[in-house]
Amino acid sequence: MRVALIFNPFSYKLHEENLRIVQRYFGLFPPLSLTWVAAIAERAGHEAIIIDARTLRLTPDEVLARLKQWKPDVLGFMMTTYMYRETLDWIRYLRGGLPNVKVVVGGYNLRVYPEESVLAPEIDFGCFNSAYHTVPRLLEELEGGRHFDDVPGLIYKRDGEVVETERGPEPDFNDYPNPARHLLPNELYAEFPTERKNFSVMVTSKGCPKGCVFCEAGRTAYNPRSVETVVDEMQECVDRFGIREIDIFDYEFLIHRKRALGICREMQRRKLDVLWACRARINSVDEELVKEMAAAGCGRIYFGIESGIQEMLDQMNKGITLEQVRETIKLTKRHGIRALGFFLVGSPGETRQSVRQTLKFAKSLNLDYVQFSKMTAKPLTTLWRDLVAETGYDYWREYILGNAEEQALPRPWTELTNDEIDELAYRAYVKFHARPWFLLRHTLQVRSWSEFKRKFFAFLEMMCCQEKKSKAAESFRCYGEDKGKLNWYKKISKWSQPF
Helix, strand or coil: CEEEEEECCCCCCCCCCCCHHHHHHHEECCCHHHHHHHHHHHHCCCEEEEEEHHHHCCCHHHHHHHHHHHCCCEEEEECCCCCHHHHHHHHHHHHHHCCCCEEEEECHHHHHCHHHHCCCCCCCEEECCCHHHHHHHHHHHHHCCCCHHHCCCEEEEECCEEEECCCCCCCCHHHCCCCCHHHCCHHHCEECCCCCCCEEEECCEECECCCCCCCCCECCCCEECCHHHHHHHHHHHHHHHCCCEEEECCCCCCCCHHHHHHHHHHHHHHCCCCEEEEEECHHHCCHHHHHHHHHCCEEEEEEEEECCCHHHHHHCCCCCCHHHHHHHHHHHHHCCCEEEEEEEECCCCCCHHHHHHHHHHHHCCCCCEEEEEECCCCCCCHHHHHHHHHHCCCHHHHHHCCCCCCCCCCCCCCCCCHHHHHHHHHHHHHHHHCCHHHHHHHHHHCCCHHHHHHHHHHHHHHHHEEECCCCCCCCEEEHHHCHHHHHHHHHHHHHHCCC
16 A cells, blocks of 8 residues: 655644743644554554655645655555644545545544544544554555454444454553654754754653643653664754754653663764753653763753742642752753753632742743643543543543634633633743853854854844734734834744744
8 A cells, every 4th residue: 555644734722821922932733643653564564654744844735745756555644633623624635636545544643533533524534543453454454355354443433333352452652663764854844942953852751650731641651662763863863864953853862861870871882973851750860860861962851840939839649849950950060961841830729929920930930941741631641631620621622623713721720710821821931042141052052053043033032022912913923013123023934934
């Protein structure tokens, strides 16, 4: 079978947790889920391509032309809840030009709403568990007997009814093939702090046993890849694809200390020339571990700090203290690793005063970057379950069914309005990053023209522009929408083309 996997562009959504300007500069990341699907299909003897229409800036017509030339049997798409409607629009358009192909969808939204995800007539099959077992068996049945009830983890329509097969065994993540990066434009990817090219991302473990109320992965089974498997993938990135910087997207890379140490020491043994970053809990770090990470080429650690108020950390079930935060950041910086802090605005009990207190705490930590996100009841989080139970209404379900307008979700756990939370998050960004010493230090640390341009234009837009609060707004409001300054902003935006 010939399998074409499409990663479509998407626009900013009012229900997202990031500010619009932050989302714009956040990064261009490879569609890792699709690369695993492609690798699984190839290992089973099928042909695969990936069309990253977002990164390549392709129109639907351009993608359709490529598909008609390649003649796929199957089209595959990754469905996230946030971007469900846009992906569905792409499916409808491409399916209209390729009426004989079968459409398969998978991804995060299938975990939450498997049945709703496949109701559209243009979608033939959904993969609600892992692609590891489902995709090879589905392709086998499409080739031959078409006994779809025998395919594990599959949801599809039969005689007007939605059928869901047995979930099937949970695969060992270590058995997955390496992602099919040979199908990607690896030279085009970058994230905001990127220092080297080529850049890529990795996931070395699934799940997280911790219970933060705002995280969709809370209390899910931890499923890691082995030390050797992880470093082998890194080696392939370096040797085969010229990748010199990797961001590890695990929910918590350091949760298994012995494994993390093993990865760092194996990287050192192989003398891998790669700069890398990861996400870690504040209380997972110690002196020996940070020393080994630095020696292995770790350049950045992203820490979930969330708040500068202990009571709010406790309400979020973070399991850390403010003193631990201070000590961990000092330790990280002492070993030459940049520390980046994630903070939340609009948490349970949040007030304007508590946001000011969190900003003051963030400034005191000597962080290299911060991200102020809006606390949001995302699907599968404790906040989402509580909100649905309290209101009897599931916005996300109605949104993907087309019954709800795009909107910011209510936050009944705080007296702040959504507009106030937008404003406070924006001001926190500006006040943190506009400090003269901070700007000077980061200017001196820039290593390339592309890095300077990316950061300069991001800072310029953040300082000069604010976001519209209404749904109709698709661009920024600059200086009270003075026409001349708005035109100037449009030129700047065109020149920068950050991601």
